[in-house]
Amino acid sequence: MIHFVGAGSGAPDLITLRGKKLIEEADVIIYAGSLVNPELLDYAKSGCEIHNSALMTLDEVIDVMENAENSGKTTVRLHTGDPCVFGAIREQMERLDALGIAYDVCPGVSSFCGAAAALKAEYTLPDVSQTVILTRMAGRTPVPESESIESLAAHHAAMVIFLSTGMLEELSERLIKGGYTADTPAAIVYKATWNDEMVCRCTVASLAETAEKNGITKTALITVGDFLDGVRSLSKLYSADFETKFRKPSKQ
Known part of the structure; x- marks a missing residue:
């Protein structure tokens, strides 16, 4: 299984609980070394195989994923922020689709x-x-x-x-x-x-x-x-004279 994981915006404690757990369990991690905080790799288990994708081509990334999958290993593809924003993940997914390799996505803090x-x-x-x-x-x-x-x-x-x-x-x-x-x-x-x-x-x-x-x-x-x-006018949601499903307007 390939897990695309959003590493968050930088601080290592801003990764999601799910993302941290996936890193801890991964046998192979491919991380975007030019952007991802390397401190996140401290969550990886001993013996985890780590690759820096900043030094790799798309073909090389897919080869690592395919070899890991053929060996029964779990791979985390660690992208900066949330991978849906300038993450270049769709091209990887299409290659994995062609190879019949399953994957999922764990969102992150952009x-x-x-x-x-x-x-x-x-x-x-x-x-x-x-x-x-x-x-x-x-x-x-x-x-x-x-x-x-x-x-x-x-x-x-x-x-x-x-x-x-x-x-x-x-x-x-x-x-x-x-x-x-x-x-x-x-x-x-x-x-x-x-x-x-x-x-x-x-x-x-x-x-x-x-x-x-x-x-x-x-x-x-x-x-x-x-x-x-800054603010020019206040939100109606919290206005005293604005009725919501949960609150009646204040009496004038």
């Missing part, structure tokens, strides 16, 4: 959740933003034309931009071209929930300058939007 925690922010605020856009800049891996930064920026929603720290000058230009003003609040969250986490608040126009000033070149999320300014 880094965009870790970033919000570091910022003490809420992405969805009444009258500010009710939509969160998770995206990335086009690089060696292209982005569909209909999902360009400009077209997404036009919504003025809360935006979390992955895998783009090395392209911040271009990112700023494209966000402004899409409709964000230059002084729209932004933040760079470096290694959210890790011990060396860093939060740098800035504006859309000053993203590149802020990253350079703080020596941030990778492993960071970019957050953009007015949600970073």
Whole structure:
């Protein structure tokens, strides 16, 4: 059996109880060494076979899985955050389907959740933003034309931009071209929930300058939007004059 496990956003105690148990029981672990906190490997049992996928091709990863399966071993494929977000798991699953190898997925805490925690922010605020856009800049891996930064920026929603720290000058230009003003609040969250986490608040126009000033070149999320300014109106859910299934309105 192959278990795809979300490692969480960085801190080793932010993995799920299920994910930790799967790591403890695994005979083979293939982990994304460029992103996953290596402290999570401390949960592995003695004698567990460990592979760093940062040094491997897709074919090599699948070969390890297939060999483990043929030997009756349990494999954990450990991905950063939640594997459904930029985890490249679908291509692995299709190969396993072709080989008739069973697998399942254990979700994890995505880094965009870790970033919000570091910022003490809420992405969805009444009258500010009710939509969160998770995206990335086009690089060696292209982005569909209909999902360009400009077209997404036009919504003025809360935006979390992955895998783009090395392209911040271009990112700023494209966000402004899409409709964000230059002084729209932004933040760079470096290694959210890790011990060396860093939060740098800035504006859309000053993203590149802020990253350079703080020596941030990778492993960071970019957050953009007015949600970073705080609350403008209160949630109806807890309003004294709002009736719910569980509470009657307070008498005036």
